[in-house]
Amino acid sequence: MIKFSNVTKIYPRDTVVLQNVSFEIKEGEFISIVGKSGAGKSTLVHLILGLEVPTSGEVYFEDVNLNDANPSKIQEIRRRIGAIHQDYKLLPQKNVYENVAYIMQVEGRENKEIAVEVPKVLEVIGLENKINNFPNQLSGGEQQRLAIARAFVNNPDIIIADEPTGNLDPYNTYEVISLLQKINKAGKTVILATHDREIINKLGKRVITIENGKILRDEAEGRFII
Numbered sequence: 001m002i003k004f005s006n007v008t009k010i011y012p013r014d015t016v017v018l019q020n021v022s023f024e025i026k027e028g029e030f031i032s033i034v035g036k037s038g039a040g041k042s043t044l045v046h047l048i049l050g051l052e053v054p055t056s057g058e059v060y061f062e063d064v065n066l067n068d069a070n071p072s073k074i075q076e077i078r079r080r081i082g083a084i085h086q087d088y089k090l091l092p093q094k095n096v097y098e099n100v101a102y103i104m105q106v107e108g109r110e111n112k113e114i115a116v117e118v119p120k121v122l123e124v125i126g127l128e129n130k131i132n133n134f135p136n137q138l139s140g141g142e143q144q145r146l147a148i149a150r151a152f153v154n155n156p157d158i159i160i161a162d163e164p165t166g167n168l169d170p171y172n173t174y175e176v177i178s179l180l181q182k183i184n185k186a187g188k189t190v191i192l193a194t195h196d197r198e199i200i201n202k203l204g205k206r207v208i209t210i211e212n213g214k215i216l217r218d219e220a221e222g223r224f225i226i
Contacts, residue, residue, distance in 0.1 A: 001027045001158070001189060002048060007057035009043055009213075017043045019213040020057070025191065027157070030184040032192045032200050032222070035210035041193040044210070045162050048191070049081060050074040079107065081158045082151030086166040088143045090135040096122065096146055097131045103150045121149045125179060141172025148179055158189045165196055173199065 002025040009018040017040045025031055033041050046052045047059050050066050059066045061077050069077070091099050097118055104114045122128045125145045135143055144164060151159055161180060165173040177199055184190045194200065200207055200223060207222025208215060 001025055001062060003058075003060040004044075004047075005058045005060070007047065007054045007059060009040070009047065009052070010055040017213050018047075018054075018210075021210075021213075021215055022057075023208060023215065023218060025189065027189055028184075028187055030181070030190045030192070030203070030205045032194060032203060032205060032207045033210065034194060034200055034207055036195060039195075039210045040213045041195075041210060042162060045083075045160055045191070045193055048160065049078060049083065079154070080156050081160060082154070082156040084144075084147050084151045084159065084161040084164045086163040088135070088147045090143060090146060090150075092135050095132050095134050096127055096138070099135070099146055100149050100153050103153050107154055109154075117153060121153045124182075125149045125152075126175075139172070140168055141175055144168060144172065144176050145179065148176070148183075152183060156188070158191065159183055160191045160193075162193045163195070164192070165194065165199065170198075177203070 004021050004023050007018055007021045008016070010016050021044070033044060035041050043052065047054060047066070050069065053067055064073065064077065066074065066077070091102060094102060100118045100121060101114050104117065119128065122131060125148055127142060127145055127149065130138060130142060135146070138146065159180065165176050168176065173196070180190050180192065204221050206220050209217045209222070
């Protein structure tokens with residue numbers, strides 16, 4: 001589904017972030033990308049989203065080379081990906097329902113569909129009783145669950161979670177990871193970028209370890225070893 005072929009990314013002043021990186025992610029996988037801060041995890045995520053292009057090498061989404069794709073094709077691919085970030089990226093002036101509904105409105109979905117789908121998603125993530133609350137009235141864990149709802153509501157093929165538990169305590173971390181596992185079991189591909197050792201060691205899923213911009217190891221049932 002996603003393929004990196006000999007990808008190198010160099011920023012100005014000869015800062016090498018990724019060096020000759022190659023791997024594939026299959027449909028329905030739950031894969032963790034781990035490494036220390038600055039290892040290149042976020043750059044890798046940006047390349048998948050088409051927010052950046054490699055200095056050399058190719059990134060493919062199915063049979064589409066993202067290096068050569070035009071803006072409309074990139075936008076089409078992004079609609080198939082739901083992104084979750086450490087800083088939530090919620091709309092503070094909108095309540096829980098409106099935050100999720102807005103994502104569907106942007107995609108041009110009809111109001112009748114929105115009225116049906118938003119409550120369903122909020123029930124799945126456990127925020128059905130907070131529907132009228134605003135982000136500043138939610139705990140950190142609830143805010144991240146709302147961010148997951150926004151990423152999931154348009155039924156994407158892939159969920160990318162970039163350090164989604166970085167601001168959470170252990171209990172809320174467990175809740176967020178459990179939701180990601182639930183989404184994966186529903187058939188979605190999940191890509192988790194993290195430096196949380198405990199999460200990785202409990203998941204027992206495929207792990208790609210990045211160090212100094214290179215893949216150190218790629219294991220089917222990996223552990224956090226750096």
